Amino acid sequence: MTDEEVALALQRQFDRESDVARAVVSSSTVQFTPDRYHPKTQQETDSEDEDDDALRQAATDMLYAKLDAENASDERRRPAGESSSSTRSKHDIATSAHRNADKTFNDRNSLPTGDMVGDKINNKVYNKLMAFGKSETKRQMRQKDKEEKATMDTSVDSDTRLMLLKWINQEVFDSVDGIIATGKESAVLHAAKNQETSYAIKVYKTTLSEFKNRSEYVKDDFRFKNPRGVLKIWAEREFMNLSRMAKNGLPCPQPVKVRRNVLVMSFVGADGLAAPRLKNVEWEFFTDEERRAVYDQVQSIMCRMYKDCLLVHADLSEFNLLLTPDNKVHVIDVSQAMDLSHPRCLQFLTRDIHNIIAFFTRIGTPNMPTAVQLFNLITQLEMADDQDLLVQVEQFSEENRSVDLRHDKSRPADMELKKYNEEKKVNRGVSPAREYN
Numbered sequence: 001m002t003d004e005e006v007a008l009a010l011q012r013q014f015d016r017e018s019d020v021a022r023a024v025v026s027s028s029t030v031q032f033t034p035d036r037y038h039p040k041t042q043q044e045t046d047s048e049d050e051d052d053d054a055l056r057q058a059a060t061d062m063l064y065a066k067l068d069a070e071n072a073s074d075e076r077r078r079p080a081g082e083s084s085s086s087t088r089s090k091h092d093i094a095t096s097a098h099r100n101a102d103k104t105f106n107d108r109n110s111l112p113t114g115d116m117v118g119d120k121i122n123n124k125v126y127n128k129l130m131a132f133g134k135s136e137t138k139r140q141m142r143q144k145d146k147e148e149k150a151t152m153d154t155s156v157d158s159d160t161r162l163m164l165l166k167w168i169n170q171e172v173f174d175s176v177d178g179i180i181a182t183g184k185e186s187a188v189l190h191a192a193k194n195q196e197t198s199y200a201i202k203v204y205k206t207t208l209s210e211f212k213n214r215s216e217y218v219k220d221d222f223r224f225k226n227p228r229g230v231l232k233i234w235a236e237r238e239f240m241n242l243s244r245m246a247k248n249g250l251p252c253p254q255p256v257k258v259r260r261n262v263l264v265m266s267f268v269g270a271d272g273l274a275a276p277r278l279k280n281v282e283w284e285f286f287t288d289e290e291r292r293a294v295y296d297q298v299q300s301i302m303c304r305m306y307k308d309c310l311l312v313h314a315d316l317s318e319f320n321l322l323l324t325p326d327n328k329v330h331v332i333d334v335s336q337a338m339d340l341s342h343p344r345c346l347q348f349l350t351r352d353i354h355n356i357i358a359f360f361t362r363i364g365t366p367n368m369p370t371a372v373q374l375f376n377l378i379t380q381l382e383m384a385d386d387q388d389l390l391v392q393v394e395q396f397s398e399e400n401r402s403v404d405l406r407h408d409k410s411r412p413a414d415m416e417l418k419k420y421n422e423e424k425k426v427n428r429g430v431s432p433a434r435e436y437n
């Protein structure tokens with residue numbers, strides 16, 4: 001068989017299939033025969049199969065009979081000189097219009113079209129429809145993405161909402177009425193009780209990979225070595241650090257409640273308005289003395305966190321210090337604050353010191369100490385003022401690996417966890433649900 005013969009044979013097969021498809025479309029009628037939908041017995045099945053075969057054969061016969069008739073009439077309609085054997089390619093307008101309609105209504109198109117049959121769609125319209133379908137699909141995916149992100153942004157998923165409702169029922173607060181801020185790691189909501197007391201509810205985004213990268217803060221903190229439940233949950237870590245700080249009288253939010261990834265604490269601000277972060281304070285309206293007084297408070301917070309609470313904030317900057325209208329500084333965001341048992345706590349302290357000194361120098365605070373002076377004041381260590389602080393800290397850590405910055409290491413930790421678990425038990429005891437269980 002030559003190439004030409006093969007091509008002609010293929011062409012004939014294509015023409016025949018295309019004619020059959022058209023004939024099916026034009027002759028298709030849907031019949032509904034209720035009898036056929038009666039429950040069948042096994043005996044009935046065989047005879048029905050035979051019936052179906054007969055029916056199929058009859059339909060095929062009818063189809064080809066119709067086809068022959070149509071071909072004959074086509075022949076009559078053809079202009080003189082154009083024979084029925086002239087080749088019809090896939091580019092034939094009528095064929096491709098049918099094929100376009102078939103694709104549009106049956107498979108390729110993502111647009112909802114209904115199930116029309118027997119229509120024609122020319123190439124131009126078909127191409128436009130396909131392009132529109134694609135862009136519409138992309139738009140819908142973008143929209144869906146946005147909606148999911150919006151829930152992520154506020155972090156108030158249905159579980160959290162349920163928990164907040166439970167706390168409203170338990171009269172911890174009586175309304176949750178707005179978002180104070182959304183950060184990389186959490187959303188902070190405002191709640192109120194009796195229109196008098198305000199609370200800040202911090203909802204951690206447990207899903208974000210950001211948190212997975214934060215293990216450097218906990219991995220060497222002896223308080224979080226064992227208790228698996230605590231290690232995983234940053235809200236509980238912040239609750240414990242706040243408890244320790246509040247107990248020592250530091251100006252920070254008072255922890256109220258923690259459950260899973262949600263922490264309730266007292267609200268820092270006035271009349272429902274959160275106190276601004278030092279970053280957002282309008283310093284041009286402050287005198288030098290006032291700026292210095294604000295710095296002194298921050299310095300005192302750093303010293304007391306280290307000496308009284310045995311903690312290093314580890315993320316201290318103008319973003320995590322709030323200034324109330326009476327010019328009082330409060331420290332927040334202590335989930336990553338680390339115990340002095342952490343082997344790299346001095347390096348984190350050095351970073352905090354550099355952040356604070358850089359900020360207060362930038363806003364023109366007078367008589368700022370050097371980083372080494374502040375470090376020595378906080379730690380009571382004696383670093384040389386004429387050398388780089390971090391280099392000295394690295395050297396100190398290397399040479400004093402066995403030196404414990406906190407000497408009462410094991411007892412307070414055990415006590416802290418024990419006390420924390422006891423508090424949890426007490427909290428569970430007051431749940432009204434227990435009466436029914």
Ligand SMILES: Nc1ncnc2c1ncn2[C@@H]1O[C@H](COP(=O)(O)OP(=O)(O)OP(=O)(O)O)[C@@H](O)[C@H]1O
Binds near residue numbers: 184
């Ligand atoms: N107790 C509070 N009272 C009033 N406002 C608060 C309180 N806690 C947090 N905020 C507000 O919520 C913001 C975010 O809180 P926080 O810094 O604890 O969360 P975060 O997720 O660590 O934020 P970021 O990633 O931006 O540091 C704070 O900048 C502050 O404005």
